[in-house]
Amino acid sequence: MNVSVATPALVFPAPAQPLVPIAGEAAQYPVHRIFCVGRNYADHAKEMGHEVDREAPFYFTKPGTALVASGATIAYPPGTDNYHYEMELVVAMGAPAFRVATDSALDAVFGYAAGLDMTRRDLQLDARAKGRPWDLGKAFEQSAVLAPLTRKAAFGEIGPQRIALAVDGAVRQQAHLSDLVWSVPEIIAHLSRYYHLGPGDLIYTGTPAGVGAVGPGAVLDGTIDGLAPVRLVVGAAEA
Template sequence: MTTAYVLPPAPTPSLPVVGTPARFAVRRIYCVGRNYAEHAREMGASGREAPFFFLKPADALLPVEGSAPTHLPYPSLTQELHHEVELVVAIGLGGRDIAVDEALRHVWGYAVGLDMTRRDLQAEMKKQGRPWCIGKGFDASAPIAALTPAAQAGDLAQAHIRLQVNGQERQHGEIAHMIWNVAETIAALSRAWTLQPGDLILTGTPAGVGPVQPGDGISAQIDGLTPLQLVVD
């Protein structure tokens, strides 16, 4: 029996996949906070704190398609839009209470992504002790490049992660410098939510986050993955 809807269902958010016209349908977008020590310090924290998570709506996804820069609309209500480059992990096998030594079996692929942040709104919500979804979960706040299947991605634990604005380097770190590595992050996340195929995990950003303005060009790279290019407008 065909299900009838009172309104047409929204399109399924999805990402391009390297080497195939098929796309990866996205279910949820999880994000890890303060997962590089230097970034934690620049945000006023320190040490190996327990991992914490927040979510972006799946339709906050901005797929970065092809080789030409993708347009990133400058969001409303903010004067301080910040870039945060991150390794994105795509889940292909779901599960709950996943063991660390089994976690990488659940990974379908990897990509370069950004956690765009309305920093002024986030800071104000923090000051008031309120949820800061408005600073993180707005439209097009998750630009992500094409996914590379895990078997083709190489040893990302040794990869460098970089971001430039108008050709000037802003962020540069190593995936190995994560406080909680990919397997540990998946294990911790799966204790709070049942992970499902189609989930994405943005795994944290190195130090150097900062503002962008309309007209700026953003480039981001992780060794072995498809780079990301944006123009803010």
Template sequence: MSIQNTINHPIPQIIAPTLPIVGSKERFGVRRIYCVGRNYLAHIREMKEGDERDPPFFFQKPSDAVVVDGLIPYPTITDDFQYEFELTVAIGRRAVDVPRGEALDYVFGYAAGLDMTRRDRQRECNKKGLPWEQGKAFDASAPCGPIHPVSLVGHISQGSLVLRVNGEIRQNSRLEKMIWNVPEIISELSKQYELFPGDLIYTGTPEGVGAVHRGDALVGEIEGLEPLVAKIV
């Protein structure tokens, strides 16, 4: 008997969330969630909170912030609950200090994702020079659609990104407008962290972010991927 098998766990071990994989009965187990901040110039300008000359940066959400069923509970301690729709990259191989020219070799697939934000809490943190956890890393703040393997859809590097709320277009941009593209994101991130299979990277949102309320229906479409359908409950 191994030592591991003799260890008692008084608290049940948490099982990582999993996402469906298009064309497969297997599921993608989520290890970590990395997010890119300020990766579209027009979004930086609409928020008026950052210097557009600065490069994008990274922050994290807990893996159990993933929402699989599309039901997003309206969170506590906020009066300004906002959507940020973006391309999500699923990592399939261990990656350390990856050159940009090789970065796509580490991608398992792509999905549509929402970086849900307590905007009032985030702004308070900004003013006080505090970390963003309260505004970004809360429960159910990372809805994600099914993972589309590269073997089925190829690499998603261009195309439209559109989010509708109750049928009205709120965000409408193109992936080509990202300041850092996917290879650059993976290369930069792998210099800061050791990436592993199961990691998700939310690549940043374009302009048009805004508030949602209980009962609102969201449909996010990225060219080449299945739409992400969600509801605020």
């Protein structure tokens, strides 16, 4: 039996589905949610005035409106005088994962990408000092920059790959993925205790030391060995 389902009338057009290119393919990856891991490199935790929390990773989230494609020029964001870059390895989920074990967590991964977690640092630090959520500092429009995804099999095992970021040609951040405090399998296993992870979920895995402020005109180039590079140009603030 064929059952027809009426399409409901919408009071305004539905927002477009955020999509990420896949390197070397015509297909695109639809994004559902964006999770981010905090202080996942020991030297970055130290530069932010904290020791690494080795009891468990912790997270914040970003909305779909945060996503912006590599190569874009975006306006300097409103409400801040201290706009920071954070270069990160991004994990794209490709299968359901709920309460998965660490040793099988990578089975649910679709692929990886280079990304930037852009941060209104002054607003984040103000919220942190007051014991408030970080949303104003982290979860704003165009704050999650992402390069095209590379499938897991094409990238291989995570380990000695170099991760680096240059601002106007000068290297500001560099480390190796083996420096992650919490590994990708550990992150997925832990996060899956609290969420039904699945296709479309992105996980930004944390940034190395060397974060800093940028202003209008800055060009950011991030690289991770084996992945497509990520680029961002910071434009003028909106009038």
